Amino acid sequence: MGDAYCSDCKKSTEVVFDHSAGDTVCSECGLVLESHSIDETSEWRTFANESGDNDPVRVGGPTNPLLSDGGLSTVISKPNGTTSDFLSSSLGRWQNRGSNPDRSLILAFKTIATMSDRLGLVATIKDRANEIYKKVEDQKSSRGRNQDAILAACLYIACRQEDKPRTVKEICSVANGATKKEIGRAKEYIMKQLELEMGQSVEIGTIHAGDFMRRFCSNLGMTNQTVKAAQEAVQKSEEFDIRRSPISIAAAVIYIVTQLSDDKKPLKDVSLATGVAEGTIRNSYKDLYPHLSKIIPNWYAQEEDLKNLCSP
Amino acid sequence: MGDDQVLEASQQVDFDNYPSGIVPIIQNIVSTVNLDCKLDLQAIAQKARNSEYNPKRFAAVMMRIKEPKTTALIFASGKMVCTGAKTKQQSKLAARKYARIIQKLGFPAKFKNFQIQNIVGSCDVNFSIRLESFQISSHGVFSTYEPELFPGLIYRMKKPKIVILVFSTGKIVIAGAKVEDEIYEAFENFFPVLTQYKRVQR
Numbered sequence: 411m412g413d414a415y416c417s418d419c420k421k422s423t424e425v426v427f428d429h430s431a432g433d434t435v436c437s438e439c440g441l442v443l444e445s446h447s448i449d450e451t452s453e454w455r456t457f458a459n460e461s462g463d464n465d466p467v468r469v470g471g472p473t474n475p476l477l478s479d480g481g482l483s484t485v486i487s488k489p490n491g492t493t494s495d496f497l498s499s500s501l502g503r504w505q506n507r508g509s510n511p512d513r514s515l516i517l518a519f520k521t522i523a524t525m526s527d528r529l530g531l532v533a534t535i536k537d538r539a540n541e542i543y544k545k546v547e548d549q550k551s552s553r554g555r556n557q558d559a560i561l562a563a564c565l566y567i568a569c570r571q572e573d574k575p576r577t578v579k580e581i582c583s584v585a586n587g588a589t590k591k592e593i594g595r596a597k598e599y600i601m602k603q604l605e606l607e608m609g610q611s612v613e614i615g616t617i618h619a620g621d622f623m624r625r626f627c628s629n630l631g632m633t634n635q636t637v638k639a640a641q642e643a644v645q646k647s648e649e650f651d652i653r654r655s656p657i658s659i660a661a662a663v664i665y666i667v668t669q670l671s672d673d674k675k676p677l678k679d680v681s682l683a684t685g686v687a688e689g690t691i692r693n694s695y696k697d698l699y700p701h702l703s704k705i706i707p708n709w710y711a712q713e714e715d716l717k718n719l720c721s722p
Numbered sequence: 723m724g725d726d727q728v729l730e731a732s733q734q735v736d737f738d739n740y741p742s743g744i745v746p747i748i749q750n751i752v753s754t755v756n757l758d759c760k761l762d763l764q765a766i767a768q769k770a771r772n773s774e775y776n777p778k779r780f781a782a783v784m785m786r787i788k789e790p791k792t793t794a795l796i797f798a799s800g801k802m803v804c805t806g807a808k809t810k811q812q813s814k815l816a817a818r819k820y821a822r823i824i825q826k827l828g829f830p831a832k833f834k835n836f837q838i839q840n841i842v843g844s845c846d847v848n849f850s851i852r853l854e855s856f857q858i859s860s861h862g863v864f865s866t867y868e869p870e871l872f873p874g875l876i877y878r879m880k881k882p883k884i885v886i887l888v889f890s891t892g893k894i895v896i897a898g899a900k901v902e903d904e905i906y907e908a909f910e911n912f913f914p915v916l917t918q919y920k921r922v923q924r
Binding site for chain 1: 871
């Protein structure tokens with residue numbers, strides 16, 4: 411039932427849609443306005459408990475706007491069983507050998523997906539990393555460089571842009587074969603490429619120790635109380651002139667806070683969870699020691715407890 | 723006596739030309755010169771005393787002289803790079819000395835196109851700096867600060883085209899100048915920005 415303009419009645423009339431013939435008919439004069447309309451509802455009926463593997467409503471994966479044809483191509487797969495029929499088993503091979511403009515992109519996206527799975531990153535970050543990679547790939551100048559480093563750097567930048575930074579060491583651990591130095595260089599290169607492409611809008615904030623606190627604390631299995639104390643401590647420590655990388659400061663603060671609590675984590679555990687070397691944590695501890703009373707929150711530990719801490 | 727006079731003269735000039743009160747010290751000058759003749763690096767490495775030549779590592783002879791204390795990279799095409807001098811005159815003198823050594827070894831070396839490529843200076847502003855604040859401020863376009871990768875902030879000034887490394891201790895390195903005045907000019911431009919981001923200790 412709807413209202414449309416009927417050319418015979420010369421006015422807007424009520425119109426009936428006849429599903430069996432696909433006609434749109436004017437209810438006053440009987441004129442067929444549109445015939446053979448295409449039914450766009452689903453072809454098969456699906457029931458909730460019957461999904462199984464072959465749900466015929468949807469075919470293929472989600473469309474990917476980054477790929478050149480939206481990911482709509484068809485692939486000939488290997489036939490079931492072992493047909494030693496030359497034609498059917500080689501069709502798949504022949505199709506693969508043909509030129510496929512997206513092949514490297516698809517491979518790269520798969521690598522990024524693997525890396526982000528290992529780190530447990532959300533799909534938003536993974537998609538952003540894919541976008542960044544596509545932008546970089548568009549300019550052919552990145553061919554000679556270490557592809558692993560470029561992919562790792564794309565992921566690193568995506569994490570930073572979403573305000574959930576991951577340390578370069580963490581990215582290193584899931585990137586196969588890329589060293590910290592290479593990822594750093596690739597990151598600088600990509601930033602420059604992005605600036606060339608998009609004007610000046612590439613803004614990534616500086617990292618702060620507080621961004622990593624939650625993650626490091628949960629890696630160590632600290633209680634809520636200690637986590638809160640550690641976060642406050644890190645906030646306060648930013649005011650002081652401590653010349654260390656924010657990650658090292660975070661690691662040292664975690665070490666101090668756990669030493670003050672009942673559940674003392676050894677240096678080795680803190681070093682493993684944060685990726686910071688034990689020696690660096692010791693040195694950062696030395697740097698933090700003079701300001702301890704101002705950094706550690708009062709509700710967590712009193713002066714006497716601080717005195718109990720070993721002095722560097 | 724002469725030293726005292728030099729000191730006084732520089733302190734008088736101080737606040738007129740250098741309103742910041744700090745004068746960067748030139749640490750290194752890199753220059754190139756064309757000796758204009760093809761050289762046999764193997765022969766040079768064998769005959770000359772203070773030279774090293776490792777063709778698998780790098781395709782040039784590295785020669786060092788004690789006075790002025792400099793190092794030169796000499797290529798087979800006849801081009802030479804001279805580094806380590808502290809003043810322009812020293813750099814030119816050193817380059818001439820190297821050319822003389824090559825001449826004495828039997829090659830018809832000339833002294834074409836002596837040009838200073840890079841001058842590096844450093845100084846200390848004597849106060850701590852909050853590097854994170856550069857990124858947020860209007861200078862964020864020019865600055866790169868990645869504490870995980872490098873502890874210093876890299877500031878690329880457009881005019882004059884100079885790169886400044888800023889460390890949180892207050893030490894500054896200025897590089898990329900072709901003439902000494904660019905270093906002083908860059909520092910004078912930059913000093914007010916630095917004082918803005920001074921770290922105030924409580």
